Amino acid sequence: MAGSAAERRDMRRARRHRRLVGAGGAMNPWVLLGSLAGVLGLAAVARLLGLGGGRIADAAEACRLAEAHVSGFVAGQGIASLDGQAALVLAAAGPPVVLKVHGAQPAARKLPEHFRINIVNNTIIIETGDRPFGAVILTLADAAAARDTADILVSSGGTPCV
Amino acid sequence: MFDPITHAVPFFIALVLAEMLVARLRDRRRYCPRDTLTSLMLGFGSTVAGALSAGAVFWLAMQVWQLAPVHIPYTWWAWALCFVLDDLAYYAFHRSAHRVRWFWASHVIHHSSQHYNLSTALRQTWTGFFSAAFVFRLPLFLLGFPPAMVFVCGGINLIYQFWIHTEVIDRMPRWFEAVMNTPSHHRVHHATNPRYLDRNYAGVFIVWDKLFGSFVAERPDDRPRYGIVRNLGSFNILWAAFHEWVGIARDIVSARGWRSHLGYLFGPPGWTPDGSRDTSDSIRARWLAQGGGVS
Numbered sequence: 001m002a003g004s005a006a007e008r009r010d011m012r013r014a015r016r017h018r019r020l021v022g023a024g025g026a027m028n029p030w031v032l033l034g035s036l037a038g039v040l041g042l043a044a045v046a047r048l049l050g051l052g053g054g055r056i057a058d059a060a061e062a063c064r065l066a067e068a069h070v071s072g073f074v075a076g077q078g079i080a081s082l083d084g085q086a087a088l089v090l091a092a093a094g095p096p097v098v099l100k101v102h103g104a105q106p107a108a109r110k111l112p113e114h115f116r117i118n119i120v121n122n123t124i125i126i127e128t129g130d131r132p133f134g135a136v137i138l139t140l141a142d143a144a145a146a147r148d149t150a151d152i153l154v155s156s157g158g159t160p161c162v
Numbered sequence: 163m164f165d166p167i168t169h170a171v172p173f174f175i176a177l178v179l180a181e182m183l184v185a186r187l188r189d190r191r192r193y194c195p196r197d198t199l200t201s202l203m204l205g206f207g208s209t210v211a212g213a214l215s216a217g218a219v220f221w222l223a224m225q226v227w228q229l230a231p232v233h234i235p236y237t238w239w240a241w242a243l244c245f246v247l248d249d250l251a252y253y254a255f256h257r258s259a260h261r262v263r264w265f266w267a268s269h270v271i272h273h274s275s276q277h278y279n280l281s282t283a284l285r286q287t288w289t290g291f292f293s294a295a296f297v298f299r300l301p302l303f304l305l306g307f308p309p310a311m312v313f314v315c316g317g318i319n320l321i322y323q324f325w326i327h328t329e330v331i332d333r334m335p336r337w338f339e340a341v342m343n344t345p346s347h348h349r350v351h352h353a354t355n356p357r358y359l360d361r362n363y364a365g366v367f368i369v370w371d372k373l374f375g376s377f378v379a380e381r382p383d384d385r386p387r388y389g390i391v392r393n394l395g396s397f398n399i400l401w402a403a404f405h406e407w408v409g410i411a412r413d414i415v416s417a418r419g420w421r422s423h424l425g426y427l428f429g430p431p432g433w434t435p436d437g438s439r440d441t442s443d444s445i446r447a448r449w450l451a452q453g454g455g456v457s
Contacts, residue, residue, distance in 0.1 A: 031168060032210070038175050039206050042281070043199035045179060049186045051193035068387060071356070071445040100395065103194035105276035105388075107395035132405070133395035 054104035055084030062087035066097040069108035098136040166317035205284030215291035223309035230306035252365035255298035267406035268293035276389035283327035353386030356449035
């Protein structure tokens with residue numbers, strides 16, 4: 001039996017300390033598997049609920065987004081992809097900005113001085129020079145619109161792939 | 163060691179599910195399945211990385227604690243004091259994590275989602291140990307707080323920060339907004355609007371930001387845009403976890419002179435010798451010069 005109240009209090013504190021310190025940082029594999037199942041389950045629920053979406057409505061919105069996402073950028077002409085998933089915004093001065101819908105939000109890149117473009121019928125594929133970001137695909141009304149846009153891009157530093 | 167975060171996981175899952183249902187009813191764009199999966203996988207990786215380094219961190223904490231001139235006992239007042247001081251240490255860490263590229267490289271993962279929901283809260287670093295983020299807690303051990311007490315307080319601190327990653331709650335009561343970190347204050351922290359960049363670093367108590375001049379209130383006329391200045395545009399979890407470290411390595415390789423090396427490592431994110439990239443300060447300065455702060 002512990003004697004004084006002070007000793008009993010010290011023993012209680014020591015027990016609490018042992019409980020807190022426990023077995024160090026070991027990780028229970030069942031907790032790990034459970035966490036992984038939880039992760040996949042939640043992502044599946046998000047998909048089942050139909051969450052997400054997001055589109056760039058029109059050229060005016062593309063211009064507004066480009067100015068918001070790229071500091072100091074002053075938009076000139078905007079061209080929104082027909083599928084609402086991408087846009088090209090020409091600068092009042094300097095290189096253009098491309099936008100793509102990433103998740104449910106727009107992500108932007110100012111194009112480098114030289115970049116490559118590829119025209120396939122009514123679509124233009126713009127290489128951003130940023131591999132993780134990837135290419136931006138603009139779907140336009142028809143092949144003539146794609147050619148016109150490509151001409152503008154060439155004057156801004158774009159090189160068509162042959 | 164007792165880990166309050168492990169015990170909180172069922173609540174995390176339940177609240178994420180509830181928030182998804184609200185998103186389904188109000189605005190489906192608040193969640194994106196791929197972004198959610200990326201955030202949660204990054205959280206999962208962070209748990210594994212944390213478990214791998216926990217032993218070393220705890221050992222180090224014990225070594226420092228043994229140097230303390232006094233050892234603080236497990237009493238109610240010690241818990242309360244430890245919680246407040248740990249939150250102050252968190253403020254110092256978090257401010258550094260945004261202002262020093264070395265720490266930002268580790269912390270950027272948490273800001274790399276362009277969504278702001280409860281799954282974003284779980285998007286946590288994989289490289290916290292490597293970046294030596296634990297040094298910000300060392301003063302607490304030197305003061306004599308037992309490591310187990312400090313880590314439990316730190317866990318509770320992180321659990322508190324979970325619920326503030328939401329757009330579902332607009333404002334809390336005024337007295338609460340005045341003292342505590344809230345969804346509104348933390349939305350500001352995650353925003354890339356020039357007005358909001360690098361503000362509201364608090365963990366639990368927003369008073370630290372008010373005290374140290376880093377507080378900005380959310381405004382209805384300046385809706386937060388979430389993410390980072392140069393958004394990744396990728397759901398690759400490895401890229402999200404390591405892209406800033408890759409950037410540092412590339413800059414170090416191409417740098418000339420010790421000043422450039424130090425600047426790339428410990429300067430603010432975006433620092434370059436010639437100022438050719440944007441930093442938070444240059445973005446804010448440009449915005450102010452364009453009349454952004456007027457109104």
